[in-house]
Amino acid sequence: MIRLTDQEFLDVVEYFRKNYGINLKNKKILIECRMAKELERCKVSNFGDYLKLLKKDSGGDIAGGMVNRLTTNYTYFLREPAHFTLLEEQIFSELLEKKRYGPLYIWCAGCATGEECYTLAMCMDEYQEKNGCTLNARIIATDISEEVLEKAEKGVYPKREIEDIPPSWQEKYCREIKKNSFCVAEELKYNIRFMKHNLMEPLKETGRFDVIFCRNVMIYFDKFSRQRLVSMLEENLNPGGYLFIGHAELLARDETNLEQVHQAVYRKRETI
Structure with a gap:
């Protein structure tokens, strides 16, 4: 795993806070784990070089990849019913x-x-x-x-998520497409x-x-x-x-x- 230096970590935290409002100040290990594949995709071997690419990112591809890796997207059907x-x-x-x-x-x-x-x-x-x-x-x-x-x-969605949906709604609004997945109508x-x-x-x-x-x-x-x-x-x-x-x-x-x-x-x- 590629490690962040203290300064690189502060730079990533500040970038996310300034641009997206998201607080990553206690997420050093999470950043290191989730960003490993992104550094590989960008063909860099350390966060210093990655941050240099980020600063030159006029098209938004580097920033977009970073957002996809570091944002939390946990949700499910009928959450807080x-x-x-x-x-x-x-x-x-x-x-x-x-x-x-x-x-x-x-x-x-x-x-x-x-x-x-x-x-x-x-x-x-x-x-x-x-x-x-x-x-x-x-x-x-x-x-x-x-x-x-x-x-x-x-x-x-994965078939396991259908369990959060009432049976009558499953019948009306969900379609099985594979053994382990379904789609909404x-x-x-x-x-x-x-x-x-x-x-x-x-x-x-x-x-x-x-x-x-x-x-x-x-x-x-x-x-x-x-x-x-x-x-x-x-x-x-x-x-x-x-x-x-x-x-x-x-x-x-x-x-x-x-x-x-x-x-x-x-x-x-x-x-x-």
Whole structure:
């Protein structure tokens, strides 16, 4: 394994903090392990030479490879299921009444390999079927890693992940393609748009959202980056819109102007 010098480690940590808001200061061994193949791909034998390539990386290939290796993309279907129950039992009806004929806009920020946005699509379809209505919703799913976005767009997952999905949903929304894998139904993809996006930058050309899912993302950010992220998410919410965060990501009162309405769920106050 190629080792980092103390200065190289500090340089990698600062690069990730400055550009992506992600805190790697306690991840030296993780960096060394995950970056071994990336150094091999770039045909360098030490981190010093790799960092030189990174500084000259005008096309983004080196940075993209680094992001793919070092970002955490752990997720699964129906993660923190109470959030989806809340959408089905309350929030969809509330937003549908308010928006009437206009579409609902939902943003999955840090969508990783797509399980969250496909769960949302299943949840929306269930709501429509139970209530005999059309939600007319659009989902924007973003992540910083091109590698995981490609997987999300394909919608193909190991067979073990199907166990997290209720049996009735498995029958309706999952298709076995191989002995050890399945894919989500094509109709779930119709209203999902996948985009590469760095959460330290504005999300352009999308307008504001009625619901934002940014769950289990900011736990990897330092304090300054977290504050920038929360501010940006607030700005991207419509008045009356909802922000869902991870259950381990409680926002302090001085961090946000949103009001907490449920566990890990915040609402933007209506304008007067």
